Amino acid sequence: MAERTFIAIKPDGVQRGLVGEILGRFERKGFKLVGLKQITPSRALAEQHYGVHxxxxxxxxxxxxxxxxxxxxxxxxxxxxxxxxxxxIGATKPLEAEPGTIRGDLAVNIGRNVIHGSDAPETAEFEIGLWFDAAELNDWTPSDQTWRVEA
Structure with a gap:
């Protein structure tokens, strides 16, 4: 199985109507979406997610x-x-994020930086398991797979 990561468009990104723009950047890069849902997180989920802090x-x-x-x-x-x-995604602090990155183009303030992405395989595994049940993830093959990556 290929590597997986957890990405979350934060409330500011959703409220500002940036979901399509952000999804498009990942799709154009050639990554495969295997799980997607909109949820207002509970405090318990948020505290687990940010437990390291x-x-x-x-x-x-x-x-x-x-x-x-x-x-x-x-x-x-x-x-x-x-x-x-x-x-x-770009640097955590939007003012340090390069133009062309999501935060460089769409965010201005560290407290409203639009998006979260896992920073390591262990973090991705933890966050995916926290936010998704296994049944919510779809293993599928895009019809253009041979045009995305070498076999």
Whole structure:
């Protein structure tokens, strides 16, 4: 199986109508969407997701923000998808993100930086398992697969 990553369009991205734009960037890159849902996360889910930051002063704000509205949760699959997605997303601080990246083009403030992406295989596995049941992930083969990657 190819590598998978978890991507979430945060409430600011959903409210600003950026879902289609962001989905399109991942599709044009050639990655395969295997899981997609819109959900307003519970506090418990948010606290688990951001658990690594629990002792940080910004933890409560992260949890409040991610639970403030709908999130579009996704699982993308493809060779090198974790590292490539991080490049597509751009730096955490939008003002440091390169033009052409999602954050460089669409975000202005670190507290409203539009999107989250897993940063490592272990993180991706944890986040996918947290946000999705196995039955919600679809293993399928795009008809243009031979044009995406070498066999």
């Amino acid at each position: 629990k002792e940080r002063p910004f933890f409560a704000g992260l949890v409040d923000f991610i639970t403030s509205g709908p999130v579009v949760a996704m699982v993308w699959e493809g060779d090198g998808v974790i590292a490539s997605a991080r490049k597509l």
